[in-house]
Amino acid sequence: MPLASYQTSVPVVVDDAKCIADKGCTVCVDVCPLDVLRISDMTGKAFMAYDECWYCMPCEADCPTGAVTVNIPYLLR
Amino acid sequence: MADPFESYDDLEDIDDRLHAADPGERRVAIIALGHSGDPAAVAHLDRMTSDPDPGVRQQVALALGEFDGPEAAAALVKVLIDPEQAVANAAADSMAELKDPGCADAILPLVGHAHAFVRMASLRALKELRRKDTLKPALDALRDADAAVRVQAIGVIGFLKMEESIPALTAVTSDADAHVRRAAVSALAFSHMKPAAESITRALADTDWMVREVAAETLGTNANGMHAADALINALADEFWQVRLKAARSLGKMKVARAVAAIGSCISHPQANLRKEAAAALGEIADPGGRKFLEPVLDDPDPEVRKNARWAMQQIVSRKGALG
Amino acid sequence: MAMDEIVDGLSEVSCDVLVIGGGTAGPMAALKAKLKNPKANVVLLEKANVKRSGAISMGMDGLNNAVIPGYATPEQYTKEITIANDGIVDQKAVYKYAERCYGIIEELDSFGIRFLKNENGDYAVKKVHHIGTYVLPMPNGETVKKAIYRQLRRARILISNRYMATRLLTGSDGRIAGAISVNTRTAEILVIKAKAVILCMGAAGRLGLPTSGYMFGTYENAANSGDGYAMAYHAGAALANLECFQINPLIKDYNGPACAYVAGPFGAFTANNEGARFIECDYWSGQMMLEFYNELQSGKGPVFLKLDHLHEDTISEIETTLHKVERPTRGLFHEGRNTDYRQEPIEMHISEIGFCSGHSASGVFVDDFARTTVPGLYAAGDMASVPHNYMLGAFTNGSVAGEDAMEYADNTDFAKFDAADIEKERERVLAPTRREDGIPPNQIEYKARRLVNDYLQPPKVTRKFELGQRRLGEVREDMETRMIARNAHELLRALETQSIVDCADMAAHASLYRTESRWGLYHLRTDYPEKDNENWFCHSLLSKKDGRMTSEKRAVEPYIVPIGEDEKDLYDKQRVRASA
Ligand SMILES: Cc1cc2nc3c(=O)[nH]c(=O)nc-3n(C[C@H](O)[C@H](O)[C@H](O)COP(=O)(O)OP(=O)(O)OC[C@H]3O[C@@H](n4cnc5c(N)ncnc54)[C@H](O)[C@@H]3O)c2cc1C
Ligand code: SF4
Ligand code: SF4
Numbered sequence: 001m002p003l004a005s006y007q008t009s010v011p012v013v014v015d016d017a018k019c020i021a022d023k024g025c026t027v028c029v030d031v032c033p034l035d036v037l038r039i040s041d042m043t044g045k046a047f048m049a050y051d052e053c054w055y056c057m058p059c060e061a062d063c064p065t066g067a068v069t070v071n072i073p074y075l076l077r
Numbered sequence: 078m079a080d081p082f083e084s085y086d087d088l089e090d091i092d093d094r095l096h097a098a099d100p101g102e103r104r105v106a107i108i109a110l111g112h113s114g115d116p117a118a119v120a121h122l123d124r125m126t127s128d129p130d131p132g133v134r135q136q137v138a139l140a141l142g143e144f145d146g147p148e149a150a151a152a153l154v155k156v157l158i159d160p161e162q163a164v165a166n167a168a169a170d171s172m173a174e175l176k177d178p179g180c181a182d183a184i185l186p187l188v189g190h191a192h193a194f195v196r197m198a199s200l201r202a203l204k205e206l207r208r209k210d211t212l213k214p215a216l217d218a219l220r221d222a223d224a225a226v227r228v229q230a231i232g233v234i235g236f237l238k239m240e241e242s243i244p245a246l247t248a249v250t251s252d253a254d255a256h257v258r259r260a261a262v263s264a265l266a267f268s269h270m271k272p273a274a275e276s277i278t279r280a281l282a283d284t285d286w287m288v289r290e291v292a293a294e295t296l297g298t299n300a301n302g303m304h305a306a307d308a309l310i311n312a313l314a315d316e317f318w319q320v321r322l323k324a325a326r327s328l329g330k331m332k333v334a335r336a337v338a339a340i341g342s343c344i345s346h347p348q349a350n351l352r353k354e355a356a357a358a359l360g361e362i363a364d365p366g367g368r369k370f371l372e373p374v375l376d377d378p379d380p381e382v383r384k385n386a387r388w389a390m391q392q393i394v395s396r397k398g399a400l401g
Numbered sequence: 402m403a404m405d406e407i408v409d410g411l412s413e414v415s416c417d418v419l420v421i422g423g424g425t426a427g428p429m430a431a432l433k434a435k436l437k438n439p440k441a442n443v444v445l446l447e448k449a450n451v452k453r454s455g456a457i458s459m460g461m462d463g464l465n466n467a468v469i470p471g472y473a474t475p476e477q478y479t480k481e482i483t484i485a486n487d488g489i490v491d492q493k494a495v496y497k498y499a500e501r502c503y504g505i506i507e508e509l510d511s512f513g514i515r516f517l518k519n520e521n522g523d524y525a526v527k528k529v530h531h532i533g534t535y536v537l538p539m540p541n542g543e544t545v546k547k548a549i550y551r552q553l554r555r556a557r558i559l560i561s562n563r564y565m566a567t568r569l570l571t572g573s574d575g576r577i578a579g580a581i582s583v584n585t586r587t588a589e590i591l592v593i594k595a596k597a598v599i600l601c602m603g604a605a606g607r608l609g610l611p612t613s614g615y616m617f618g619t620y621e622n623a624a625n626s627g628d629g630y631a632m633a634y635h636a637g638a639a640l641a642n643l644e645c646f647q648i649n650p651l652i653k654d655y656n657g658p659a660c661a662y663v664a665g666p667f668g669a670f671t672a673n674n675e676g677a678r679f680i681e682c683d684y685w686s687g688q689m690m691l692e693f694y695n696e697l698q699s700g701k702g703p704v705f706l707k708l709d710h711l712h713e714d715t716i717s718e719i720e721t722t723l724h725k726v727e728r729p730t731r732g733l734f735h736e737g738r739n740t741d742y743r744q745e746p747i748e749m750h751i752s753e754i755g756f757c758s759g760h761s762a763s764g765v766f767v768d769d770f771a772r773t774t775v776p777g778l779y780a781a782g783d784m785a786s787v788p789h790n791y792m793l794g795a796f797t798n799g800s801v802a803g804e805d806a807m808e809y810a811d812n813t814d815f816a817k818f819d820a821a822d823i824e825k826e827r828e829r830v831l832a833p834t835r836r837e838d839g840i841p842p843n844q845i846e847y848k849a850r851r852l853v854n855d856y857l858q859p860p861k862v863t864r865k866f867e868l869g870q871r872r873l874g875e876v877r878e879d880m881e882t883r884m885i886a887r888n889a890h891e892l893l894r895a896l897e898t899q900s901i902v903d904c905a906d907m908a909a910h911a912s913l914y915r916t917e918s919r920w921g922l923y924h925l926r927t928d929y930p931e932k933d934n935e936n937w938f939c940h941s942l943l944s945k946k947d948g949r950m951t952s953e954k955r956a957v958e959p960y961i962v963p964i965g966e967d968e969k970d971l972y973d974k975q976r977v978r979a980s981a
Contacts, residue, residue: 001838001839001840002838003841020101020104020105022101023099023101023102023104023105024101024102024105025101025104025105025108027108030450030452030562031450031452031453032449032450032453033449033450033453033454033455033458033622033623033624034449034617034623034624035449035563035585035586035890035893038404038405041404049404049890050890052616052617052623052894053617054617054618054619054622054623054624055618055730056458056459056622056728056730057459057729057730058452058453058458058459061459061543061729062453064104064108064132064135064136064139065104065132070730070733071733072655072730072733072734072737073615073617073618075613075614075615075618076611076613076615076618076654076655076656076734077654077734077737077738081412081414081561081564081584081591082444082559082560082561083559083560083561083562085554085557112554113554114551114553114554114555115554142547143547143551143554145513173515173541174513174515174544174548175513176511176512176513204522205522207522231520232520235519235520235521235522236518236520236521236522238521238522260520263519263520263521264520264521266519266520266521267521286712287714317712319668319712319715322668326528348710349670349677349678350668350670378677379677379678380678380679380680380681381670381678384681384683
C-alpha cells in the first residue's frame, strides 16, 4: 500500500536565533525521553522531528540558552 | 560501531574548547564538564567563573551544581556575587544542594555581603550544612533589613536546634514581616523550655492568619504544648477555619478532655474540612462528652466527616469499655 | 549520514550485572550493585537518556508512601497495603520495603535531593487521614534525576543510552544469560552477556489510548511501552495479577495527575458537580477508582479537584509546586484554557488502562529479594509485582535487587546460550526494515490501542473480551507480516508496538482467567460481579509455557502482619452512605 504523509502541528518550538546547536550543543536532543528532537542538516538548529511528545519539559528546562518552548499538543489543549 | 557506553573522558581536550573564541562553544564545553562528574572538572569551572560572557558564567554556575565539597563551594561563591542576576540565581540553586559541611568555610563570609540576595542565598545553603559556627552569623542576620534574609537566618538557627537560640528566635516572633513571624514560630517547635511554648502561644493572637495557623499547628508538636491548651481552645473560635482546624488537631493529639465542647462547636461549620478534623479530634480525646456532638454528623453529607465521626464513636465506646 | 539512517552492525559486550531501564529503580539498582562490588562491571542500559528518563524525568512533587518513624510503622503500612489490595499480597516484600524505605530517604537526602523540611530541619510529613501518615512533599523535587545521575557518574557505572532492549537471553539450564538491544538512532544491535539481569523498565503505559486521541498523551511516561513485561514473558518468567489494571484519576485531557497528594494536605479534595466529596475510600485503590467511575457515570459527574474554597495564599503555595515539578506543563495547560484554581474547580477524568505495580498490583512476579521465577533475573519498580510501591518503592526495591543480583553474580558464571538465538532475534527485530511496502507502526499501534479501549477497558464483559482477542489477533497478523519501518526511529516505534500488542494479549488472557470481581474498577467483571474468596483468594500467574500463554493460581503467602476479621472488609464497611 502506498504511504501518504500526514500534516501535524508540533508542540515544541525552537528559537533559531538563540539555539547554539551549530556550536556543538545537543542538550535537548540528548535529554528527550521520546527522542523526537533532532538537529537540522539545513539550518544547523534543533527542531521537533516527530510529533510524539509527552509535553514533559526536559528539553526546555535544560536548554542552556532558553531557545526551546514546549506547548501543549493541540489535541489535548 | 561506536562505543556503546557514555564516555568518562570528557576532560581530555577540554582546555582548547574552554578557550574557544565563541562563547557558544565555551558553553558547550562547560556542559561537558558538568556532565563528566569528574572532581577534576571543578578546577576548570572555577577558572571559568571570570569568563566575560554572562551566558558562560551562568552555565558554570549550573555545572557546579553537579559537585559537592569546599572547592565547588568556593567556585560557587564567585558566581553567586555575579552582577548578572541570572548567573546569581543559578549559583544560588546549585549552592542549595551542597551537603558537605566543609563548604561552610567558603560561604560564611558572604553572610555579610552588601546584596540582600547574596546574604539570603548563602544562609539558605548554610542551613543544610548544620555547622555550629554558623549560629553566630545567623543570629546577627536576624536583624537584617531584608525579610527574606531573616527568614533564612531563622532556618539556619532552627536546623541547629540549640536551646541557647530561643531568646533570639522569640524576639523575631514579633517581627514586622509575617513570613518572618511564621518561620520563627515553627522554628521554636523543638525547644523543651517553657519560654518557647509561651512565644508560640502568643502567636495565636497574631494579626496574620497564617502565623496563627502555624502557631496552632506547632503547639501540637511542642513538648510544652499542653500548657497552651486554653489558648488553643480560644483559637477554636478564630475567624479563619484554617486556624480552628489546626487547633482542633493539636488539641486532639494532646487529648485535652476539657476542649470537647469547644471542638464540638466546630462540628456544625459549613467547611467540611473543619468538621472532619473536629470529629477526628473528638475521637482522639475519646471522652464520652464527645458523643452528642458526633451523633448529628454520623450521616453528614461528606464521607470524610461521616467516616471520622464513626471512628470517633468507636474510640469513645472502646475507651469506655477499657475503663470498665 | 541522513537522519536516523539504518546502519548494519552488531557488537557484543559482557558484564556482571546488567540493569535495563534507567528511570527510577534502575539507577538505584545499578548504584547498589556497584557499591556492593566495586570491581565488578555494572551496565545500565536505557532506551532514552538516564539524565531525564522515566516517570520522574522532571522530578516528583512528593513521596506518597514514606514510612517514617514517628508517623507510621512497617506493621501499619503492611496492613494498609494488604487491605487496599483486597488481601492478595505477599506481605514479606511489602514489609521489607516499609522497613528499609526510611534509610533510602536519608540516602536520597544525602545525594542532595530536597524533601520538605520544617524550620527545625525535620521532614515535614503531611497527615492525610487518621489511619497513617505517609506523604512527604518535595517542592524542590525537580532535581531528583540530576542528583541520582551524579551518583552514577561518581561510581563510574557504564551507561548505555539510546539502546532499547528487545529480548532476554536465557541459557540452556534456564538461567538468565543476558539481553539483546537495538540502538534507537542507528538500528545497530548490541548484545550484552550478563550473569544477572535486573528489569526496571517501568509500567506498561501505552496500552490504552488516552481519550484525547493523542497517542503520546499518556499518564505514564510514553517511553514505557511495556517492553519489560513482554521481555519477561518471552523469557518464561511468571507475571502476577495482570488483570489488576492500573487506572488513575487525572486532569481531563491533560491526562496528568491533579495531585490530590500535594493539594490534599492543604485542604483541596475531589468533588462532584455539587462541590461535595464523594470518595469513601481511604487508600488509593481500585475501590477508590470504582467510586470515581460511578460518580462520573452518575448524574453527579463530572468530577473535579476543588480548591476554590481555599485561601488565595494557600493556592499560590500549591501552584508553585504543581507547576514546577513532576508535570510542569500543568500550569501551561490551565492557562490555555483560562482555568484558575481560585475561580473554578479543575475537571478530572480517569486514565487509559495500563499495567503497573507502582500504582496497583500488575507486574512481573517477584519475591522479597526482587527475584523473578527465572534464576538470575530480577525486577524492580513499576513493572515488578510488589503492590502500590510508587517512587520510593522503586528506589528501595531497586536497591534490594541491585545488592542481591551482585551477590548472585559473584557466585556464578555466565550461562551458556545458543548463539542462534542472537541471529533469530536480529532477524525479528529488523524484519520491518526489510519490507519495501506495508503499514507504518503508528497506524498499527493506534488500532491496537483503540481496540484495547473498546474491548478491554473495565467494566469487563466476557463477550467483549473474546471479540477483542479476535480483533487483536488480526492486528498481530498485520504487525508480524506487514509492518514497515523506514528508519531507525520508526523501528523503535515498531518494536514498541510489538510490546503493546503482547501486553494487550496478556491483559485479555489474565482478565478472562480470574472469574470473579476484585480490586474495584481494576477487575470489575460484569459476568462475575462478586468477590469470590473461596476460589480466588490467590495470585494469578501468567507465563509462556511451550510457546503458549497460560495462567495458573498461586497461594498468597501466609501473612506476617495479621489482619483482623473485622479489618478484612474494611472497604465494604466504609461504604456507609448518608442516610437520605
Ligand atoms: C505522572 C506521574 C506522577 C507520579 N507521581 C508520583 C508521586 O507524586 N509520588 C510517588 O511516590 N510516585 C509517583 N509516581 C509513581 C512513580 O513515579 C513511579 O512508581 C516510579 O518512578 C517508577 O519507577 P520505575 O523505575 O519502575 O519506572 P521509570 O522511572 O518509568 O523508568 C523506566 C525506565 O525504563 C526505560 N525503558 C523502558 N523500556 C525500555 C527498553 N526496552 N530498553 C531500555 N530501557 C527501557 C524508560 O525509558 C525509563 O527510563 C508518579 C508517576 C507518574 C507517571
Ligand atoms: S538545547 Fe537549546 S541550544 Fe542546545 S541544541 Fe537544543 S535548542 Fe539548541
Ligand atoms: S516536552 Fe518532553 S517529549 Fe516533548 S520534546 Fe521536550 S523533552 Fe521531548
